[in-house]
Amino acid sequence: MAELALGRQHAMAESAGMRQFAWLWGGLFLVLFPLLGLLGVFMRMYQAGWLQELVPDPQWFYAAMTLHGLGLVGLIYAASFVALLWAVSPHVQLQTRWLWISTGLTAVGVVLLVVNFFNGFAPGWYFLYPLPFMPSGAWSGTATDIFLAAVAVLGVAWVIWELELLRAIAARYRLGVALGWQYLRKGEPRPEIPPVVLVATVCAIAGIVALLAAVVMLVLMLVHRFSGSMVDPLVVKNLIFFFGHTLVNLAMYHGIGFLYSTLPKYSGQPWKTGIPLVVAWNLVLLLVLTAYFHHLYMDFAQPRWVNFVGQFASYGISIPAAVVTLLGTLSQVYRRPVRWTLASSLMFWGTMGWAIGGVAAVLDSTVAFNFRFHNTLWVPAHFHTYLLAGIVFITLGFVAHLAQELSGKSESAGMRRTILALLLIGGYGFVLMFYLSGANGVPRRYAIYPPDAELGVQLARIATFFVALVVLGVLLYLVTVGKQWGAALAGAQGSSASD
């Protein structure tokens, strides 16, 4: 079937614009991910008590935490979105002009955020109103203004490319068709749609809704900024978590869309749309918008039924993930002669991080358990599991896939195994220390642990050992993929010179 024109032709069939675009973002990811990750290394070493003399003011810990969190969430959202666009681009006609405008605006937003790091701006990645306006002297009103400008620019940037994706899908399919509803009727589904189109549609709709919530939040912040009067902090908290939760989840779903279309190239087995897949993703669209309530369980002022809706949605959303995507990934490769490369391996093991982090998330989304887990290190534990060992793996897989596909070069099996072993052992060791801390009541977002939380310091020290393994794994990855990247670039220049 034409839809499943796979393999090396994929790259050939791409418009040159899309290729350049994916290329640029792959490169950006390779540069920014290690830099922002280093801020994390700095934080963990700070918590281990090793840097407090070198950097006596804990404000730098919190400024690093803010840039690390905002930067990596933004980067992983954007990079995984590009992976999704890449995967969906053979099926719909994207206008790269809009994608470039979004990219340019994103760059402006990122520059503003980096400037603000040096302003000591430190309200945390999800900033709780009114903290940005009431920093107790730690940063200036100008820093807060710059931040609001950054949020506005990034909001506009991302609405543009989400809308472009939705437009491109709508130009080819009616919305109900793109959501796969024709599969739920009797008879042959017509037209058939590739899974990545369904996922992209769900992501674009949820993404636009989440970004609209961010706009409303921004307006409320501006009301405070210009009138000086308080707006309702509980309303703003709902908006920020709705936005933040959805953005982080979308990053994973972008990666899954990419996985649906790319893993088959390595397993040789097509991944087709069917009723379970359609039901699953329509359910995801409903549930992803209400699961965020689990961030507000400890706001006892929030209506109680809302919290239980949150628990219900958080439990519910794990079912399509496990039954369709995780089981689907496993059956893709089960007893098949899979072509294991760095790309396909990272994608495969990345889904495991999603599963294991997801289990921890479901436990924490239980109101009764959240009473003792909320804002302990259990939270960074579970999200680093599905971010670092999950979607980052998949995105690293995407970049490796691009590099291999475009250069035709692959790494040695020994190098592949070394990189995977370092990332897996280092990654899981690192998050395990967060889990152990969280279950023992060590708070998250503490630059320095109090003397009676000595355990937090001990576990941070052990964690840095595992972090070192991750750093080594990432370095080897960079060298390996960097070489392929260079070869592909040289090849592209060679071919365009001979055109």
Added chain:
Amino acid sequence: MAPTTILLLWLIIALLVAAVYIYVWSTTKGSGEAGATASLTRFRKPLFIAMVVVLGATFLLTVPRAPYPKGQIPDAVVYITAKQFAFAQSLQPVSTDEEFGNALGYRAEVPVEGWVEFRVTSLDVNHGVAIFDPDGKLVGQTQAMPGYVNRLFVRLQKPGSYTIWCLEYCGTAHHVMQSGFEAVAQKLSSR
């Protein structure tokens, strides 16, 4: 369930998931009997049913155990007011900076075993009130938010000194924001 029990539960499931992944991965080494479709999709229905049953049962069992007020009559009431970067405890509500300053020196005494109600609010940004028992175990928590009062009911098991740590990031001295109170065997002056 104790947090360490939940940790153990997570660890067991995580190891199971890892075992499945490693097993499935190990079956991919065979050289090219691509025709041998031993699909795992036959596990879809059982997995679906198992998840619905387990999650449904957990939902029904845990919802009644949510920590929200259930109409208990408190044996003691303590007002906790947060402000960067300290907590004030008092027997009356605190709503101004001056009242906050006056209340700062007070350390509450509450009865063990009975219901203690903490009425929690903030004068500036979001904070969190998390209670740690004399052994450093996290007993429970609620958010402190300006303009709202969150009512936290706890039944303390052990007599001794309890510590309150701020569990919502509230600025660059968040990690030093703490307070404490005593839990004593008989009911005392706090009511």
